[in-house]
Amino acid sequence: MALTPTSTATTVSSKDSNNYTFPLILVTSLFLLWGLAYGLLDVLNKHFQEALNITKSRSTLLQAAYFGAYFLIALPAGLFMNKFGYKKGILLGLLLYAFGAFLFYPSAQLASFNFFLIALFILASGLTCLETAANPYVTVLGKPETSEFRLNLSQCFNGVGSFIGPIIAAHVFFGENSANDPGNLDSVKMVYIIIAIIVLFIAFLFWRTYLPEIKESEMVSDQAQDTKPLFQHSHFVYGVIAQFFYVAAQVGVAALFINYCTEAKKEIDNAKAAYLLSISLALFTAGRFVGTALMRKVAPNILLMIFALVNIVLCAVVVWGSDWLSVYSLMAVFFFESIMFPTIFALGVKDLGHHTKKGSSFQIMAIVGGAIMPYIMGLLSEKGTAHSYIVPLLCFIVVAWYGWKGYRIKA
Numbered sequence: 001m002a003l004t005p006t007s008t009a010t011t012v013s014s015k016d017s018n019n020y021t022f023p024l025i026l027v028t029s030l031f032l033l034w035g036l037a038y039g040l041l042d043v044l045n046k047h048f049q050e051a052l053n054i055t056k057s058r059s060t061l062l063q064a065a066y067f068g069a070y071f072l073i074a075l076p077a078g079l080f081m082n083k084f085g086y087k088k089g090i091l092l093g094l095l096l097y098a099f100g101a102f103l104f105y106p107s108a109q110l111a112s113f114n115f116f117l118i119a120l121f122i123l124a125s126g127l128t129c130l131e132t133a134a135n136p137y138v139t140v141l142g143k144p145e146t147s148e149f150r151l152n153l154s155q156c157f158n159g160v161g162s163f164i165g166p167i168i169a170a171h172v173f174f175g176e177n178s179a180n181d182p183g184n185l186d187s188v189k190m191v192y193i194i195i196a197i198i199v200l201f202i203a204f205l206f207w208r209t210y211l212p213e214i215k216e217s218e219m220v221s222d223q224a225q226d227t228k229p230l231f232q233h234s235h236f237v238y239g240v241i242a243q244f245f246y247v248a249a250q251v252g253v254a255a256l257f258i259n260y261c262t263e264a265k266k267e268i269d270n271a272k273a274a275y276l277l278s279i280s281l282a283l284f285t286a287g288r289f290v291g292t293a294l295m296r297k298v299a300p301n302i303l304l305m306i307f308a309l310v311n312i313v314l315c316a317v318v319v320w321g322s323d324w325l326s327v328y329s330l331m332a333v334f335f336f337e338s339i340m341f342p343t344i345f346a347l348g349v350k351d352l353g354h355h356t357k358k359g360s361s362f363q364i365m366a367i368v369g370g371a372i373m374p375y376i377m378g379l380l381s382e383k384g385t386a387h388s389y390i391v392p393l394l395c396f397i398v399v400a401w402y403g404w405k406g407y408r409i410k411a
Contacts, residue, residue: 009340011267013109020141020142020250021213021248022209023079023141023209023210023211023212024050024141024154026202026205026206026209026211027090027134027137027138027141027154028138028154028156028157028352029202030090030093030094030130030134030202031134031154031155031156031157031158031161032157032158032160032161033097033130033161033162033198033202034127034130034131034161035158035159035160035162035164035165036161036162036164036165036168037097037123037127037155037165037195037197038066038161038162038165038171039161039162039163039165039168039169039281040165040166040168040191041062041063041066041165043166043169043173044062044166044169044173044188044287046349047169047173047188048062048113048116050188051080051111051184051188052111052113054113056206058072058113058407059069061113061117062117062120062195063125063251063370063371063374064371065101065117065118065120065121065196066120066121066124066372067124067251067367067368067370067371068124068368069122069124069125069127069128070127070128070131070364070365070367071123071365071367071368071371071401072125073124073125073128073129073165073231074128074361074362074365074367075358075361075362075365076131076175076363077089077092077093077128077129077132077133077314077361077364078357078358078360078361078362078364079131079266079358079361080129081132081133082090082358084358085367086129086133086137086211086357087206088212089129089132090129090130090137090206090211091203091206091207093126093127093128093129093130093132093133093200093208093256094126094130094200094202094203094340095126096122096123096125096126096129097123097126097127097196097202098126098196098199098203099122099123099126099131099193099196100119100120100121100122100123100125100126100410101118101119101123101193101195101196101199101310102117102192102193103115103116103118103122103123104116104188104189104192104193105189105192105193108186108188108189108329109186109189111185115244120382122333127394128364130358131339131358131364132360132361132364134227135151135153135342135345135349135360135363135364136148136349136356136357136359136360138151138154139151139345139349139350139356139408140356141212143152144350144351145173147346147350148295148343148346148347149292149295149300150301151342151343151345151346152288152291152292152300152339152342152343152346153296154291154342155288155339155341155342156285156288156292158180158288159212159281159284159285159288160285161281162281162284162285163278163281163284163285166277166281168191169307170192172187172190173187173188173189173274175193175211176340183202184404186318188390200228202266207349208349211238213332220295224323230352230355230358233352233355233359233409234406234408234410235348235350235406235407235410236348236349236352236355236359236362238348238402238406238407239344239345239347239348239349239363239402239406239407240362240363240364240365241350241366241398241402241404241406242344242348242371242398242399242401242402242406243264243341243345243348243363243367244366244368245394245396245398245399246337246340246344246369246370246395246399247341247366247368247369247370247393248369248370248372248373248391248392248395249311249373249391249395249396249399250337250340250341250370250376251369251370251371251373251374252373252374252388252391252392252395253330253333253334253337253389253392254277254280254334255374255377255378256271256279256378256381256385257273257276257277257330257372257390258274258277258389259381259385260284260318260327260330260385260386261273261276261327263331263384263385263386264322264324264326264386265323265324265327268327269407271305273275276331278329279331280330280331280334281334283331283332283334283335284334284335284337285338286335286338287334287335287336287338287339288338288339289302290335291307291338291339291343292339295339298348300347300401301343301347301403301404303339303403303409304339304340304343304344304347304399304400304402304403304407305330305344305400305402305403305404307336307337307339307340308336308340308396308397308399308400308403309338309352309396309400310336310392311333311336311392311396312396312397312400314330314333314336315329315331315333315389315390315392315393315396316393318330318333318386318389319386319387319389319390323387326386330389333392337396339400343403344363344399344402345363347402347407348363348407349363350409373391373392373395376388376391377389377391377392
């Protein structure tokens with residue numbers, strides 16, 4: 001039989017619901033912070049190509065460092081939280097985030113790309129701790145039946161950060177000073193020092209704020225089920241697989257967006273394609289808010305399946321279409337992929353009991369899909385970028401299946 005919340009858990013949720021409001025707001029601020037960090041990443045690629053005179057292939061090591069940290073650090077982060085709790089996991093993540101951001105200053109002083117990679121890996125290690133802690137914490141910080149809604153609401157602000165990041169980076173990294181002196185890295189120093197200071201301030205707030213440490217083992221009624229091995233929870237295993245393919249699709253769709261647009265329409269140059277990408281990111285953010293509102297009326301797994309099916313059709317248009325219709329279809333993919341990460345995550349860790357923190361670690365490790373699939377798409381794009389979008393199409397089929405059947409909790 002499926003695991004169900006006990007009356008104890010319900011009492012805890014009801015009793016402390018007022019106490020959960022400020023912690024929920026504070027935890028939600030973390031989603032904005034790591035969205036901002038990710039939003040800066042792709043712009044850094046282009047900036048370092050010019051400022052450090054490195055090749056495109058070498059600049060993609062930034063993505064390897066970023067997503068590699070998620071793969072390597074997620075499980076240790078989960079083990080850390082199992083022993084010390086959510087709050088200390090969040091504080092560790094914030095301190096690593098700030099330390100990595102501060103290291104951008106000496107990296108810029110030395111104009112060393114290798115040093116930047118180390119700094120970014122440390123920063124992303126902090127983000128890994130934050131995601132491993134914050135995602136499951138939001139799902140248990142209130143009533144179990146609204147966990148998917150809460151996580152999607154918090155993830156909305158991740159979309160806001162991802163949208164703001166490129167705007168800030170484009171203005172600062174490619175502003176007048178950079179145009180006159182492409183090798184100038186002062187803007188990078190300034191941006192990341194400011195980020196580090198903000199992150200330390202948020203860490204101080206967390207340190208001073210009471211966060212209810214919820215014991216997941218109290219949220220199941222059947223102790224025999226509570227001792228069930230993690231990998232015997234099929235909805236969790238399928239959730240990790242679905243997350244791998246979703247992140248692979250998300251990163252791949254964005255990675256070759258500019259290439260696709262410039263090939264589909266001759267009048268679209270790089271600048272116009274970048275503008276279309278910013279609109280697409282705005283659609284992604286809007287999709288988070290719209291999807292969260294729809295979850296008040298539609299079951300999360302059903303909405304996940306519908307959005308994935310729509311993206312399968314849109315990707316088919318992208319692969320076999322041309323002209324503006326295919327460009328607009330590609331932009332629309334961003335809107336419909338918006339709810340997928342938080343929804344898969346919440347469904348995957350639901351009713352895991354004391355395995356929740358460890359299960360969260362594996363969900364975060366699945367982000368490594370974003371480091372693997374874009375390379376495969378790059379190989380396929382040699383015969384035309386449109387061909388490469390068959391990869392996200394196949395990925396969305398896996399996501400649709402998870403929303404249809406894979407999410408079900410089995411005895």
